[in-house]
Amino acid sequence: MAPQRLVGLLSWIAAGRRSKVSDIPKRLFPRARLLTLAVLTVATCMPASAQGPEGYSLPHLFAIPTATTARQFGMGGVSSCVQDIGFPNPAFAGALTRQQAGVRAYMTEFDGGLDLTGTHGWYATPIGEGEGIQVLAIMLDSNQGNVMTPGGPLPGSIEETDAAVHYGRRLSERWLAGVGVSPLLETEVNLYHPVDGSVVMHTDSQAKLGGRAGALYQWAPEGFVGFVFDWYTEDVTFQTPALPGPASFDFTSTEWALGVSARLGDRVLAAAEWMELESRDGAMVTRTDGLHVGLEFQATDQLSARLGSNDGAMSLGAGAQFGDWVVNYAYINDWNDASVGASLGGSDTHQLEVGRYW
Numbered sequence: 001m002a003p004q005r006l007v008g009l010l011s012w013i014a015a016g017r018r019s020k021v022s023d024i025p026k027r028l029f030p031r032a033r034l035l036t037l038a039v040l041t042v043a044t045c046m047p048a049s050a051q052g053p054e055g056y057s058l059p060h061l062f063a064i065p066t067a068t069t070a071r072q073f074g075m076g077g078v079s080s081c082v083q084d085i086g087f088p089n090p091a092f093a094g095a096l097t098r099q100q101a102g103v104r105a106y107m108t109e110f111d112g113g114l115d116l117t118g119t120h121g122w123y124a125t126p127i128g129e130g131e132g133i134q135v136l137a138i139m140l141d142s143n144q145g146n147v148m149t150p151g152g153p154l155p156g157s158i159e160e161t162d163a164a165v166h167y168g169r170r171l172s173e174r175w176l177a178g179v180g181v182s183p184l185l186e187t188e189v190n191l192y193h194p195v196d197g198s199v200v201m202h203t204d205s206q207a208k209l210g211g212r213a214g215a216l217y218q219w220a221p222e223g224f225v226g227f228v229f230d231w232y233t234e235d236v237t238f239q240t241p242a243l244p245g246p247a248s249f250d251f252t253s254t255e256w257a258l259g260v261s262a263r264l265g266d267r268v269l270a271a272a273e274w275m276e277l278e279s280r281d282g283a284m285v286t287r288t289d290g291l292h293v294g295l296e297f298q299a300t301d302q303l304s305a306r307l308g309s310n311d312g313a314m315s316l317g318a319g320a321q322f323g324d325w326v327v328n329y330a331y332i333n334d335w336n337d338a339s340v341g342a343s344l345g346g347s348d349t350h351q352l353e354v355g356r357y358w
Contacts, residue, residue: 053238053249054286056203057279059160059187061288061336062108062116063140065230065255065277070104070353074317074330075294076308078271080214081226081259085326085355086122087134089228090178091214093168096132099125102326102355108335111345114145114156130170137184138162147191148343154200155192160185164212174219180212182232205236205251222263226273230255234279253279259292269296275311288339306330313337328353 060066068079069086079088085100087093104120122136140160147156162185168178185207193200210232217225236249259273276289290311297305306317310332317330332349334341 052284053203053236053247053281054279054284055189055201056187056205056234056236056238056251057253057286058189058340059140059158060253060277060279061339062118063160063187064136064138064162064164064182064185065253066275067120067138069102070106070328070330070351071296071306071317071319071326072271072294073310073332073351074306074308074315074319074328075269075271075296076273076292076315077275077310077332078257078259078261078273078292078294078308079275080228080257080273081216081224081261082269082271083222083224085357086124086136087166089214089216089226090134090166090180090212091168091176091216091226093124093132093134093166093178094130094170094176095168095216095218096124096126098357099123100355100357102353104351104353106349106351108332108347108349110145110340110347112146112148112153112343114142114147114158114344116140116142116158124166132168134166134168136164136166144192145344148345149191154194155197156190157192158187158189160187162186166212166214168214174217176216176218178214180214182207182211185232185234200240202239203236205234207232207234207253209233210253220263222269223261225260226258228255228257236281249281249284251279251281251284253277267298269298270294286339288336290338310335311338324357326353326355326357328355 068077068088069084071084072078072082083092085102101123106118108116118140120138122134124134126132142157144155144157146153162182164180164182166178166180168176170176188204190199191201212230214228231254234251234253236251237246239246255277257273257275259271261271264270271294273292275292278287292310294308299305302321304319308315313335314333319328330351334346335349
């Protein structure tokens, strides 16, 4: 780097006159180099700066962008193609024939000491022949557990609050389509000084524009080909002691899933799906993708067992239905390990869900 460029940037930081990183002339100092300087400047007290503003998307991996029901998490986390008491694919609202509601509670315990606790609730109802809506909300937060950074472990916490509305319609005997909007999608990630507890990195975001679209092709009574696509923009704010003020970023996030489900005989339901989630602002990109596959074995008319793979993470599940009530349990080992295992360690996730039709 030319010395005059470094001098120019240091003068900008000292002056503290600008807070939006995009205001820095690109020829003077690209965004990535600004973050690198921040790391070098405060390495002794804030080694986690290398996490960068991309860290805001960490809660998305465990909240609404990838959320499904406990039944489907037991089958590997499929979200696009299995008809259930709740549904991430808004097109399933077009297949509603009665009202239904449920609540899912889950906890993910990481080896590093971070514990995530989430609550997911929903209500769905038909609103006409071949039409329906679903409203849902998710609240996710954590304790202050260890996060591994380039400078060593630091206490950290994450949280996300989401709400969404889905509308679906049956277009023909075989085809259904749906749309969804999330008027509330907020995240926050913090890292703390290990001695005095002060915040050494703060990242938060709010979704501003976007939505979800879904489509289904029903080729059998319980066989679907499903597709889900999310697109939304997020205003992200990144703060560290190395910067004179908060830095603002405009990320665009996309998520899509394509899957198929099929009944294999009278007692077995199978599903497979490919999913990809990406957040991008220029050269700053976070991406996760993977294959979700699973089986559900109907042991009796009331009891079922499930087995799946969530991008290589083993999942297990069990369910019971008594009249209009359903109870489901799911376990996931090392959920999202490819994305978070290096910083949070391995994990165990337990989910419990209760729902009712009427």
